Each structure stands twice: as structure tokens, then as C-alpha cells.
Amino acid sequence: MKGKAIVIGAGISGLTTAYLLKKNGLDVTVLEAESEVGGTMKSKRIDEYLVEYGPNSALETTPLFKVIIEDLGLLSQMVYANESSNKRYILRDGKLHLIPMKPQEFFKSRLWSWRGKLRVLLEPFHGRAKEEETLAQFVRRRLGKEFLDYTINPFVAGVYAGDPEKLSVRSAFPRLYALEEKYGGLIIGTIRGAKERKKRAEQSKVSARMFSFTDGMGTLPKALAQFLGESVILNARVKNIKKGEKFIVEFESEDKTEKIESEIVVVSTPAYAASKLVSELSGSLSNELQKIHYPPVAEIVFGYKKEQVGIEPDGFGFLIPEKENRKILGTLWNSSIFPKRAPDGFVEFTTFVGGTRQPEMALKSNDELIRIVSNELKDIMKVKGEPEFVWISRWEKAIPQYNIGHSKIMEAIEKFENENPGIYFCANYRGGIAVGDCLMSAEKIANKILSKI
Incomplete structure (x- = not known):
């Protein structure tokens, strides 16, 4: 040709x-x-720590990943996330709560009140929207305000560095929007959609395996x-x-x-x-x-001795709802997700600051960012002392909204x-x-x- x-x-x-x-x-x-x-997708190893300038991982949502990876001879360098990385946490009232992944865990969780849980269960009884909605409007209508505040708000801050009151549900979350349009509801749509994806050999972002490479994305x-x-x-x-x-x-x-x-x-x-x-x-x-619009985001990577961290980083990391009034968006526990992200005996965390929620925070000096993140991790994860390793990167224009x-x-x-x-x-x-x-x-x-x- x-x-x-x-x-x-x-x-x-x-x-x-x-x-x-x-x-x-x-x-x-x-x-x-x-x-x-690479654009934003760059990786660097510094003092045995692996730092990522952009995405820390990818989800195997399309067969094209494996086709390209095999063709480029990268299969031996491909690393799947540890099983514990399925554990994700959200901060509420100053405490980390595990996001439930099974129905029985949902009912036991203290992340939401019983009233909030009941509102989620009433989701199938709510009709379609008549006009374009923000993600916040969509979630309030179908799942309730508490689910918006303590699940969707922190999730959007972590993924988009965005604001659910501004993001279009149809544009930013087309699969979510399609569940309502095609099936009339999220719960029934999730069940039927899973069967259709299986036929197309696609994976949902919930079930797709997370991976990276030995030397990063x-x-x-x-x-x-x-x-x-x-x-x-x-x-x-x-x-x-x-x-x-x-x-x-x-x-x-x-x-x-x-x-x-x-x-x-x-x-x-x-x-x-x-x-x-x-x-x-x-x-x-x-x-x-x-x-x-592209909001600014600062990325702060800390390395600590394991014994400095009071709460074991067993999982992917945590996200913070806007209602918690914190100065960070969330933190990834890199060394718990993939191997060889930190030297033996140390842990590596990546914390994100700024975004649409607090754009001015991303523009603070390095010293200010180090102090802010250090204080937040001391409070949330009971960290003692200061980090042994620090690395900071900024994106004045980070993620398209x-x-x-x-x-x-x-x-x-x-x-x-x-x-x-x-x-x-x-x-x-x-x-x-x-x-x-x-x-x-x-x-x-x-x-x-x-x-x-």
C-alpha cells in the first residue's frame, strides 16, 4: 500500500x-x-524510586494493548498490579474507608449512611433526563446526594482532576450515560452490558486488569x-x-x-x-x-521508610471528597500497586494537588507543597517524620475537562x-x-x- x-x-x-x-x-x-x-507518559528512575510524569498505570480495556505489546517485544516487561490494588479508599470524617466491591460489603460499609444506601437501592425507579446533565445532576437524580459527595466527587477529582458540577455525563462518562439511555437504569444496564462486552471481547474499566511495565508507563x-x-x-x-x-x-x-x-x-x-x-x-x-479547559495539577512523590508509616498502605490508595476540606486530592500507594517502585524497606506515595477543585494549590512553591503534603499524610496515614525522597512535577494544563x-x-x-x-x-x-x-x-x-x- x-x-x-x-x-x-x-x-x-x-x-x-x-x-x-x-x-x-x-x-x-x-x-x-x-x-x-511520550507527552505526559514518561517515567524516570531516581535513586531506585520509579516516578511517573503522567499515568501510573493502564487498564487492559482493549485487545489492542496485547497486540501492540507483543509486537513490540514488551511482554516480558509487562507487570500486572498486585491483587491488593483492588482495595481503594475514600476519606470520610478523617478516616479511610474501603470502597466496597461486593453487595454484602456495601451494606456493611460505614462510608455511607443507611439513608444514603437506601437511596442508591432506589436507583431503578428513577426515569431518564430530558436534557444534557452534569455528572452531579445525573448522580443526584439517580443515586442521591450522599453518593455524589462521598463517591463520585472524590473519584472525579482523582481521575479527571475535575468537578462533577461541570463535567458532562454524556461526554465524560459515555458508558454511564449509555446505561440509562439504552437500558433505563444503571443497575440493570451494568448486568446486561457485561454480557454484551463479553461478546465483543472488551473489558469494563471495573473488571479490566491494571498493568504497567518494569520501568514504568x-x-x-x-x-x-x-x-x-x-x-x-x-x-x-x-x-x-x-x-x-x-x-x-x-x-x-x-x-x-x-x-x-x-x-x-x-x-x-x-x-x-x-x-x-x-x-x-x-x-x-x-x-x-x-x-x-485544562486545570493545573501538581504531583508530589514521597519516599518513606516503611516504619515511618502508621497505617499500612494495603491497596491502590485513597481519594478525598471535597467536603473533607483537605489540601490534597488523593494519594497513590505506588509501591503497593507494582513491585520495584521503591528501594527495599521503603514505600513510595504519589499525591496530587490542585485540579479544578483547588487550582491555586498546584501553583504553590515546592517548599509549600512539600509541607502541605507532608502534614496531610501525617494526619491521614499517621506518618512520622519527613520523607527520605521527594520529587515534584507540575502540569500547568493537565487533563482536558x-x-x-x-x-x-x-x-x-x-x-x-x-x-x-x-x-x-x-x-x-x-x-x-x-x-x-x-x-x-x-x-x-x-x-x-x-x-x-
């Missing part, structure tokens, strides 16, 4: 798209503005880039995309401006960057992309793609923010391209 494609952005979405196109015979050029690939984008070889051009800052007989991509590399042409261009940058790239092609689409109105932005993208055949958008603001979502979006875009050549 002959053909040429330009992919702008070497994050996991762009690299996977390029990989799938090259595997099917296309000549691919990947332009990456930074000096290394950055292993995957590095291996994809190695497969692509000289097709990946680093330090290539794309200035704009123009339309002639073909698409013309202008970029700066090594202090000189270059242009390349192609009938196929895949834009795999964050929305705020994509907005600038398409400004000459469509001012209206550029404006729509600018509407996607699928807020109310997001579906209209997606419609604008699709309309633009239809009116300008050959240009495609593939990034985590479209189709989901999880690593598995990015792979499935890349597969969808690659298949579209291949079907038209």
Missing part, C-alpha cells in the same frame, strides 16, 4: 496512530515539539518511537497547517523553518495547541478548541473533518482520557484513514 501521512504530536495517541498506519504500509512522519516522545511510547525509527522528528515545533493541493505543515527544527506536504494529517496535540495549528484553516474550529458543551465541540471537529477530507484529530480530549481510550481512538482514526486509501 502506498501513501504518506503526517502525525503532529508524539504522545500515546499520535504514536499509536503512526504505528498502526506504518504497520499497514503507509509512509509516516511524526513531528514532536519536545526533545523526547514510559516504556510503551519509547518502544513505539523505536519501531517508527527515523519517522519521528524531535524538537520539531509545528507553526501552522495550510491547505493547498495537499495539506502543508510548516515547522521549525534546528533553527530553520521547513515545510512538508501530505494528503493526510493527524493532529495529536492538546486542544489548546491544536487550536493554534488550525487557526488559518478555520477560525471557528480554533475558537471551539480553545474552550476545552469534558464539561457541559463538550459534545458541541466534538461535533465541530467532525464537521471540519468531513469538510476537509484528509485531516483528523486524535488526542485525549476526544474519545476519553484513559490510556486505553487513547489506543481505541487511535485505532478508529487509523482505520478511517486506511479505508479511504
Whole structure:
């Protein structure tokens, strides 16, 4: 098969798209503005601690994971999460409560009151919404305010760094929205949906296995880039995309401006960057992309001696409801999830600060962040003394928020793609923010391209 494609952005979405196109015979050029690939998916080992710049793990929600991992020779480096990582905790009234995973555990749990539990059980008796809802409106209507405050609110802060009062349930949680639309309720929909996923060989995010690699999630984008070889051009800052007989991509590399042409261009940058790239092609689409909000997040990694930690980190970690009035969003217990995340005799925790809930917190100085997180962990996990290891990273624009109105932005993208055949958008603001979502979006875009050549 002959053909040429330009992919702008070497994050996991762009690299996977390029990989799938090259595997099917296309000549691919990947332009990456930074000096290394991966976007937010980078890993680094420091003093025997493994730190992640972005996602700490992935859920095996699509068979494409195994296909790519086996093809790249990474199977021996793949590491599944410890069984104890299924245990997740939520802070309520200053105490950590295990999130129940079975019906009998639900009734015994002290995370919710009996009144709150009864409200959840009444879920099948509530009808459909008549208009687009925020996640908070959806959950209050179907499951009650207490479930929103002490389950969904902390979950959204942990996954999206977002606010359920702003996120669109249809855009941010399409599977949840579909349960109501298709089956009329969440409980009956969950049961029937599980049977349908089994037929499609898909895994729900609840049952899918969590994994990483021996040297962290950055292993995957590095291996994809190695497969692509000289097709990946680093330090290539794309200035704009123009339309002639073909698409013309202008970029700066090594202090000189270059242009390349192609009938196929895949834009795999964050929305705020994509907005600038398409400004000459469509001012209206550029404006729509600018509407996607990315809140700031700070990530603070601490290493402690095991004996410093009063509460055993037996599980995935904990999340904090907004009602608890804390200064952190939650903490991952990295060394309890995967092996070799910390030296022998030590533990590694990753704490997240900021997000939509408290954006100003992510912008505090390193010293302030260390003090804040240290004090919170002393109180919540009964930690004694100060951390032996500290590492901090920040994202001024971290995770795209699928807020109310997001579906209209997606419609604008699709309309633009239809009116300008050959240009495609593939990034985590479209189709989901999880690593598995990015792979499935890349597969969808690659298949579209291949079907038209």
C-alpha cells in the first residue's frame, strides 16, 4: 500500500496512530515539539524510586494493548498490579474507608449512611433526563446526594482532576450515560452490558486488569518511537497547517523553518495547541478548541521508610471528597500497586494537588507543597517524620475537562473533518482520557484513514 501521512504530536495517541498506519504500509512522519516522545507518559528512575510524569498505570480495556505489546517485544516487561490494588479508599470524617466491591460489603460499609444506601437501592425507579446533565445532576437524580459527595466527587477529582458540577455525563462518562439511555437504569444496564462486552471481547474499566511495565508507563511510547525509527522528528515545533493541493505543515527544527506536504494529517496535540495549528484553516474550529479547559495539577512523590508509616498502605490508595476540606486530592500507594517502585524497606506515595477543585494549590512553591503534603499524610496515614525522597512535577494544563458543551465541540471537529477530507484529530480530549481510550481512538482514526486509501 502506498501513501504518506503526517502525525503532529508524539504522545500515546499520535504514536499509536503512526504505528498502526506504518504497520499497514503507509509512509509516516511524526513531528514532536519536545526533545523526547511520550507527552505526559514518561517515567524516570531516581535513586531506585520509579516516578511517573503522567499515568501510573493502564487498564487492559482493549485487545489492542496485547497486540501492540507483543509486537513490540514488551511482554516480558509487562507487570500486572498486585491483587491488593483492588482495595481503594475514600476519606470520610478523617478516616479511610474501603470502597466496597461486593453487595454484602456495601451494606456493611460505614462510608455511607443507611439513608444514603437506601437511596442508591432506589436507583431503578428513577426515569431518564430530558436534557444534557452534569455528572452531579445525573448522580443526584439517580443515586442521591450522599453518593455524589462521598463517591463520585472524590473519584472525579482523582481521575479527571475535575468537578462533577461541570463535567458532562454524556461526554465524560459515555458508558454511564449509555446505561440509562439504552437500558433505563444503571443497575440493570451494568448486568446486561457485561454480557454484551463479553461478546465483543472488551473489558469494563471495573473488571479490566491494571498493568504497567518494569520501568514504568514510559516504556510503551519509547518502544513505539523505536519501531517508527527515523519517522519521528524531535524538537520539531509545528507553526501552522495550510491547505493547498495537499495539506502543508510548516515547522521549525534546528533553527530553520521547513515545510512538508501530505494528503493526510493527524493532529495529536492538546486542544489548546491544536487550536493554534488550525487557526488559518478555520477560525471557528480554533475558537471551539480553545474552550476545552485544562486545570493545573501538581504531583508530589514521597519516599518513606516503611516504619515511618502508621497505617499500612494495603491497596491502590485513597481519594478525598471535597467536603473533607483537605489540601490534597488523593494519594497513590505506588509501591503497593507494582513491585520495584521503591528501594527495599521503603514505600513510595504519589499525591496530587490542585485540579479544578483547588487550582491555586498546584501553583504553590515546592517548599509549600512539600509541607502541605507532608502534614496531610501525617494526619491521614499517621506518618512520622519527613520523607527520605521527594520529587515534584507540575502540569500547568493537565487533563482536558469534558464539561457541559463538550459534545458541541466534538461535533465541530467532525464537521471540519468531513469538510476537509484528509485531516483528523486524535488526542485525549476526544474519545476519553484513559490510556486505553487513547489506543481505541487511535485505532478508529487509523482505520478511517486506511479505508479511504
